[in-house]
Amino acid sequence: MIYSATSRPVLDPRFAPPFPQAALPVLRNPQLRKNVAHATDVIQDKSGRLIQEKSDWQQLRSAGSAIRAHALENLGEYLEEFEARCTASGGTVHWATDAAEARQIILGLLRQEDASEVIKIETMTSAEIQLNTFLESAGVSVFETDLAEVILQLGEEEPSHIVVPALHINRGQVREIFARRMELSDLSDNHHALTAAARHCLRQKFLSIPTAISGENFLIAETGGVAVIESEGNGRMCLTLPRTLITIAGIEKVLPRFRDLEVMLQVLARSATGERMNPYTSVWTGVTPGDGPERFHVVLLDNGRSSILAKPTERQPLKCIRCAACINTCPVYRQTGGHAYGSVYPGPIGAIFTPQLMQMQHGQSLPYASTLCGASYEVCPVKINIPEVLLELRSQVVDQERGDPGRLFDPMYLGLLIANLLFTKAWLFHAGQRLGRIGARLFTRKDGWIHSLPGIGAKWTQTRELRGLSNQTFHEWWAARAKESK
Amino acid sequence: MVQCVRASLFITCYNDLLFPETGQAVVGLLGRLGVELAFNSKQTCYGQMRANTGFRREAFSQAKRFVRLYGDAETVVIPSSSCVAMIRDQYPGLFEEFGNEILRREFAALLPRIYELSELLIDKLGIEDVGAYFPHRVTFQASCHGLRSLHLGDRPYRLLAKVRGLEHSPLSNADRSCGFGGTFSVKNAEVSSAMLSVKLQDVTATGAEYCTAHDNSCLMHLRGAMHRQYAGMKTIHMAQILACTKTSPTGAFL
Numbered sequence: 001m002i003y004s005a006t007s008r009p010v011l012d013p014r015f016a017p018p019f020p021q022a023a024l025p026v027l028r029n030p031q032l033r034k035n036v037a038h039a040t041d042v043i044q045d046k047s048g049r050l051i052q053e054k055s056d057w058q059q060l061r062s063a064g065s066a067i068r069a070h071a072l073e074n075l076g077e078y079l080e081e082f083e084a085r086c087t088a089s090g091g092t093v094h095w096a097t098d099a100a101e102a103r104q105i106i107l108g109l110l111r112q113e114d115a116s117e118v119i120k121i122e123t124m125t126s127a128e129i130q131l132n133t134f135l136e137s138a139g140v141s142v143f144e145t146d147l148a149e150v151i152l153q154l155g156e157e158e159p160s161h162i163v164v165p166a167l168h169i170n171r172g173q174v175r176e177i178f179a180r181r182m183e184l185s186d187l188s189d190n191h192h193a194l195t196a197a198a199r200h201c202l203r204q205k206f207l208s209i210p211t212a213i214s215g216e217n218f219l220i221a222e223t224g225g226v227a228v229i230e231s232e233g234n235g236r237m238c239l240t241l242p243r244t245l246i247t248i249a250g251i252e253k254v255l256p257r258f259r260d261l262e263v264m265l266q267v268l269a270r271s272a273t274g275e276r277m278n279p280y281t282s283v284w285t286g287v288t289p290g291d292g293p294e295r296f297h298v299v300l301l302d303n304g305r306s307s308i309l310a311k312p313t314e315r316q317p318l319k320c321i322r323c324a325a326c327i328n329t330c331p332v333y334r335q336t337g338g339h340a341y342g343s344v345y346p347g348p349i350g351a352i353f354t355p356q357l358m359q360m361q362h363g364q365s366l367p368y369a370s371t372l373c374g375a376s377y378e379v380c381p382v383k384i385n386i387p388e389v390l391l392e393l394r395s396q397v398v399d400q401e402r403g404d405p406g407r408l409f410d411p412m413y414l415g416l417l418i419a420n421l422l423f424t425k426a427w428l429f430h431a432g433q434r435l436g437r438i439g440a441r442l443f444t445r446k447d448g449w450i451h452s453l454p455g456i457g458a459k460w461t462q463t464r465e466l467r468g469l470s471n472q473t474f475h476e477w478w479a480a481r482a483k484e485s486k
Numbered sequence: 487m488v489q490c491v492r493a494s495l496f497i498t499c500y501n502d503l504l505f506p507e508t509g510q511a512v513v514g515l516l517g518r519l520g521v522e523l524a525f526n527s528k529q530t531c532y533g534q535m536r537a538n539t540g541f542r543r544e545a546f547s548q549a550k551r552f553v554r555l556y557g558d559a560e561t562v563v564i565p566s567s568s569c570v571a572m573i574r575d576q577y578p579g580l581f582e583e584f585g586n587e588i589l590r591r592e593f594a595a596l597l598p599r600i601y602e603l604s605e606l607l608i609d610k611l612g613i614e615d616v617g618a619y620f621p622h623r624v625t626f627q628a629s630c631h632g633l634r635s636l637h638l639g640d641r642p643y644r645l646l647a648k649v650r651g652l653e654h655s656p657l658s659n660a661d662r663s664c665g666f667g668g669t670f671s672v673k674n675a676e677v678s679s680a681m682l683s684v685k686l687q688d689v690t691a692t693g694a695e696y697c698t699a700h701d702n703s704c705l706m707h708l709r710g711a712m713h714r715q716y717a718g719m720k721t722i723h724m725a726q727i728l729a730c731t732k733t734s735p736t737g738a739f740l
Binding site for chain 2 (some may be wrong): 019020023027033074103118125167259298331332334335336340367369370371372373374375377378387388394395396397398399412419420422423424425426429433436437449451456460462463464465466467469470472473474475477478
């Protein structure tokens, strides 16, 4: 493991520690922070340059946003259309209400196939339902084939990013993992050597395992087609070589028409990896005799999505096309990496998606894991107003906690209650200021600065100081000045 | 210079208590430019901290109070970009959720008359050269809300460019959050500190004497760390730079 001093990060919001605590091991890991900052800088730099060359970028964003919003508003119809077309083309569509049902459906399909081994292409949705651990415990060996996922699987690591899952691991660390797990003690960290090692290991799997599990980027209602967008071509191997293909898809990922890909492919590649066009775009519709898999199943996963769909502000994360531009630009993620978010969906999009997937019963610290700087909204190619959703979710968390008597022992809650009272009347506010000034004097040193504060204030003074309060507030100065001029 | 502009100063709660010199600088600056400035002594706070922490109902009561206090003002000037952003971005939602039709109408009428300081100078008064003199090297941190919510764009740079004696030292990653984020700095103190330390590296690398911004909250965060680390740099609100002139080179505002 990369950071052996700590236990493996927990990416299940039900069991993960709150964000501030989960961030600590990463903050103490300079190598990991350096890897994350470097990787996100490289992607952002490439992406920024390619976006600049599109003079119609803002129109593309608007179009992307409108397409996704329209799809969500009419989701039921488009899903039924997708099901009908996919079925007509020889695919089989399964509906899963929750993670457990989806896992059972997939296991059932694997049993039908008599499959004890399965190859996989990266899918966030399968990580969301923790499919791998489930299948392994049911006796099915799972082999990831996306290069980053291979690194993670061999290194017994967890993904920290939705496009570049092994972003927190650098080349030297990859070499170490490959050398150890593939028993190649003289492997160099040259990227050709590393790629060759991975290729050798993967080709055997592609050629010998007849069952594959994939995710998808888009479902196309009009044609019943499924699209996978990738860089490596390993996905294409999984989608074409096996006899049976099982695709797991979140129900929100549907596009109304085939031509909507025109917009999506332009914004996705530029936002995600900083490419004009992604190297491999696979679109298939059902099955075609003699070409590709003989059997094709799609498992449509709800897992809390329809309840999010009901509310117009909160449903915005369902517009997401998984480009991770918000993650790459996020100054918080830049420090903490993905594991601190305690979910397979890290960064700003995770902060607004994870708690909602958990019906606001878990992950309540995530909406607070942001300075509301707005950088993510600015780059989102489908215009998800992330700060707006963060604020909405914060308000839901506060409303949940209103009835909890324990809140009265929370100094921040008490402080806000008191401040709220003070702000109702100017005289109360001014009295509060005077009291505050007296209190602050107790902590102000000779140099006029407060170097350390007790209680919750210590959270501030652990790295910053606070200038002592001046003897006159602005309104006192104003009043004195008005008096003088009379 | 400017004819018949009357403005009411909303100082904001934290400037009133923690940064009175910023308010004094606004008074000096706008007075010099011929703006008739009023100050409503009933003002307190108008809800950003509560709204951003999730206390929407409480924020609404402050928002309502703000609209009532300033409904009659010809122009409202606020020397804090995040506070103006709060009014523009969050008030509509709060009034939609908790307010009535009358309140919504009153707010809609007031909204176009609310200006952040540099908006007032450039958009309303049409002035870029305020006659300031500040013979120091200065770097500018684009506070997130000024940048992405108010879309201040190059306004701050235009104002700084006309300040005599001022040498502008551009800040790398000026658009990256400093990690303050209000209660974020306490709720996520460790992450906030890590972000601050990255920001401070960029800020000190400019070699400037002062780091300026439109928002004392960002500056309080930076200055607090500068003081802890004995960094040879100070922070200063943009209003204080613009208030300085040759006849009062340090203003009364440093």
